[in-house]
Amino acid sequence: MRIIFPLDKQGGAAWAQSRGLIPQSGDWDHPARWVTREKLPKPPLPSAPSRPMRDRLASLISFEAGVSEARKEKLLQWMEEKNLPLSHLSGVDRIRLYEGSHEGRPGGAHVVGTYIHGNIHLWQEAGGPDLMHEIGHSIHLTKGLLPTSTLERLTKAYENATKNDEGFPSQYAKKNEKEFVAECYAVYMQFRDNLERRNPEMGAILATVMEDLDRASAT
Numbered sequence: 538m539r540i541i542f543p544l545d546k547q548g549g550a551a552w553a554q555s556r557g558l559i560p561q562s563g564d565w566d567h568p569a570r571w572v573t574r575e576k577l578p579k580p581p582l583p584s585a586p587s588r589p590m591r592d593r594l595a596s597l598i599s600f601e602a603g604v605s606e607a608r609k610e611k612l613l614q615w616m617e618e619k620n621l622p623l624s625h626l627s628g629v630d631r632i633r634l635y636e637g638s639h640e641g642r643p644g645g646a647h648v649v650g651t652y653i654h655g656n657i658h659l660w661q662e663a664g665g666p667d668l669m670h671e672i673g674h675s676i677h678l679t680k681g682l683l684p685t686s687t688l689e690r691l692t693k694a695y696e697n698a699t700k701n702d703e704g705f706p707s708q709y710a711k712k713n714e715k716e717f718v719a720e721c722y723a724v725y726m727q728f729r730d731n732l733e734r735r736n737p738e739m740g741a742i743l744a745t746v747m748e749d750l751d752r753a754s755a756t
């Protein structure tokens with residue numbers, strides 16, 4: 538927009554009208570400035586579709602030198618495709634991407650991701666499914682995020698799976714209750730039918746978890 542007269546050279550509404558000017562503010566009594574008709578700012582275009590989850594996730598991710606922006610972009614896109622609800626990020630404070638491989642743990646376990654007190658760390662090999670797994674930990678382990686009743690149902694479901702030796706979505710899910718919950722969550726978010734078939738009890742509980750998170754984020 539171009540302002541055509543300095544303020545001190547401008548007169549009142551009649552002065553403006555005689556020159557074909559209109560108030561910049563839209564208010565003839567408080568015009569701010571007089572501007573030519575065609576120079577009025579255009580109404581803003583409808584904004585790009587709001588993508589709160591993507592924006593939130595992008596703000597959580599940081600990476601060490603050497604990690605490419607493309608890797609972050611890939612994770613964002615992957616989570617978008619899986620329709621991760623914004624409320625599922627409530628327990629995550631920070632996601633850090635590393636260039637190299639994790640040092641490994643005693644016993645030679647190959648670690649691609651960890652979750653520790655709100656912080657997710659992802660090493661080079663980690664992709665979307667690994668991030669989903671760690672988000673599962675954050676939902677399960679963040680104090681106060683899930684109601685006690687839901688946490689108790691998760692414990693019971695793990696006990697049932699162990700007792701009957703069935704309903705595990707992966708070998709790794711047999712490790713302990715935490716990994717069981719994170720693995721079930723990750724599979725549920727990617728292949729819901731698959732998890733519901735393999736472990737109907739967990740399918741039902743995770744549906745409740747979705748509702749719990751929605752409710753928690755709405756308050």
Ligand SMILES: [Zn+2]
Nearest residue numbers: 670674716719
């Ligand atoms: Zn895990």
